Amino acid sequence: MDDAPRRTVLIKLDVPRERRGDLHQTKTQFLHCANSTSDWAWRYDDYCVTSKSKAENALYDELREETDLTTNLVQKGIRRAIEAVTSGVEKLKQGEKTSQPEFDSWSVVYDKRSATFNDDHATLSTPNGRVTTEYVLPPKEEREETPFGRYYESDDWDASSATLQYDEQDEEFYLHVTLKNLDYEIDGTERQEASHDDHDDDGVENGVVLGVDLNVTGAFAVTSTGECIGSADYLTHKRDQYEQRRAKLQQTGTRSAHLTIQSIGSRFSDWSLDWLHNRTNDLIKEAQSADADGIIFENLDHIRENIANGSKFQQWAYAKFVELVEYKIESTPLFVDTVNPAYTSQRCSHCGFTHEDNRDDKQFACQDCGYEVNADYNAAKNIANRYCGYIHRGQKSRGGWATSQLALKSGTLNVNGDYTPAELLG
Ligand SMILES: [Zn+2]
Known part of the structure; x- marks a missing residue:
C-alpha cells in the first residue's frame, strides 16, 4: 500500500x-x-x-x-x-x-x-x-x-x-x-502502478506483453518468448491412467472398490490442481523474467471451442489455468488480457501472410516468405502481436498504456523440459 x-x-x-x-x-x-x-x-x-x-x-x-x-x-x-x-x-x-x-x-x-x-x-x-x-x-x-x-x-x-x-x-x-x-x-514498490497511471514527457507510454498459446497436445502453453510451459501430453497421460484404474475398479463393483474409486478420484483432482498451480507459477516467472507488463491469451471462449473435441477434463484444465493466472497476478504488477483468436495459428508471425497451408500440425512453414518455426510459438507471437495492434490503433491496454511491444527472446531461447530449442524453433 x-x-x-x-x-x-x-x-x-x-x-x-x-x-x-x-x-x-x-x-x-x-x-x-x-x-x-x-x-x-x-x-x-x-x-x-x-x-x-x-x-x-x-x-x-x-x-x-x-x-x-x-x-x-x-x-x-x-x-x-x-x-x-x-x-x-x-x-x-x-x-x-x-x-x-x-x-x-x-x-x-x-x-x-x-x-x-x-x-x-x-x-x-x-x-x-x-x-x-x-x-x-x-x-x-x-x-x-x-x-x-x-x-x-x-x-x-x-x-x-x-x-x-x-x-x-x-x-x-x-x-x-x-x-x-x-x-x-510513488516509491519503488509502486513503480508499475505509476507507469500505468502517469504519462511520460512525450505522452507515450510503453508496455511489453507476453503472448501465450494454449494447446491440448505437445506443450501445454507456449509463450512468445519461446518458452514451453508443461506438457499437455503428460497431463492427458496422467488423466488416462486415472480413468483406466477407475474403470477397472468399477468392474469389480465391491464396496471397497467403490471407496478406492473415491479416494483415487480426490487424489487425482488434488494432483491436477497442484500441477496447474505449478504451471501457473512457471508462466508468471517467465513473464517476469521477460520484463513483461501483461500476459495475453486467446479469448477463453475460443480456447473452449478449440478443445470442444477434448474431454471435459481438458476444458476444465484450461479454464482453470487461465483463472489461476488471473488470480495470481493480482499480487504482482502484471495484467492479463485476451485477443480475438481468428487465424493466430495460420498467420505468419514474420511477414503476416495468412493461409491454412502454412500450418501442418506442430510445424509452421510460411508459404510466402518461407519462415519455418514451431507452430505454437508462431501462434504465441501472433497473439502478442495482435494485442500490440489493438494498442497501436488507440485502444488502451489493461495496464493503461498506449504503445506496446511483444516479449521476444533475443539470443538463445530458454527452453526446458522435454523440448529442445531445435524442435521448438524449427
Ligand atoms: Zn511469412
Whole structure:
C-alpha cells in the first residue's frame, strides 16, 4: 500500500430495477467469502492467521466453488476478512477486548478489475454479468464545489476502488469511491502502478506483453518468448491412467472398490490442481523474467471451442489455468488480457501472410516468405502481436498504456523440459 493521499466520494446510484437482485446476490456471496475466511483465520484465542496469501491459498478454490463470484471479488472477500482479523489481533496484543470479526452489514468491495468508474456511470461485476448503473448527480453547474466535482471529475485524482453499500431505509444503492492523488511521488514498490497511471514527457507510454498459446497436445502453453510451459501430453497421460484404474475398479463393483474409486478420484483432482498451480507459477516467472507488463491469451471462449473435441477434463484444465493466472497476478504488477483468436495459428508471425497451408500440425512453414518455426510459438507471437495492434490503433491496454511491444527472446531461447530449442524453433 502506498501512502498517496486518498479521498472518498459518495455517489448515489440509479440501478435498473431488474438488476437490483444481482447486486444483492453479489453482497450475499461476498459476505459468505468474508465470513468463511474469518471462521478459518480466527481459530483460537491465541492464534489467528493474518497472512492474506496463506488465506488465499487455503480458501480460494473452495470459495470459487461455493459462489458464482469472479476471481477478483472472491479475493476481495478474503482480504477484507484478513484485514479485520489482523486489526483484531492488534487489539488483542494491546490488551483490548475483541472477538472474531463477523460480516453482516451490506457491503461489497470493488476495484478496477471488477468495476469501471466512468464519467456518469459505473459497471459492477456480479454473478450474472456486469451491471451498468448511472450516477445520480446534481446539475453540472452545482457540482464544482461538491466532492464529486473536486475529486471525481478532476484529472489529478484517479478512482482506484469503491465500496458498494445499500441503505435499507431508503432502499437505495451507494458507491463510496476511493480516489488516489496522481501527483504524489510513488516509491519503488509502486513503480508499475505509476507507469500505468502517469504519462511520460512525450505522452507515450510503453508496455511489453507476453503472448501465450494454449494447446491440448505437445506443450501445454507456449509463450512468445519461446518458452514451453508443461506438457499437455503428460497431463492427458496422467488423466488416462486415472480413468483406466477407475474403470477397472468399477468392474469389480465391491464396496471397497467403490471407496478406492473415491479416494483415487480426490487424489487425482488434488494432483491436477497442484500441477496447474505449478504451471501457473512457471508462466508468471517467465513473464517476469521477460520484463513483461501483461500476459495475453486467446479469448477463453475460443480456447473452449478449440478443445470442444477434448474431454471435459481438458476444458476444465484450461479454464482453470487461465483463472489461476488471473488470480495470481493480482499480487504482482502484471495484467492479463485476451485477443480475438481468428487465424493466430495460420498467420505468419514474420511477414503476416495468412493461409491454412502454412500450418501442418506442430510445424509452421510460411508459404510466402518461407519462415519455418514451431507452430505454437508462431501462434504465441501472433497473439502478442495482435494485442500490440489493438494498442497501436488507440485502444488502451489493461495496464493503461498506449504503445506496446511483444516479449521476444533475443539470443538463445530458454527452453526446458522435454523440448529442445531445435524442435521448438524449427
Ligand atoms: Zn511469412
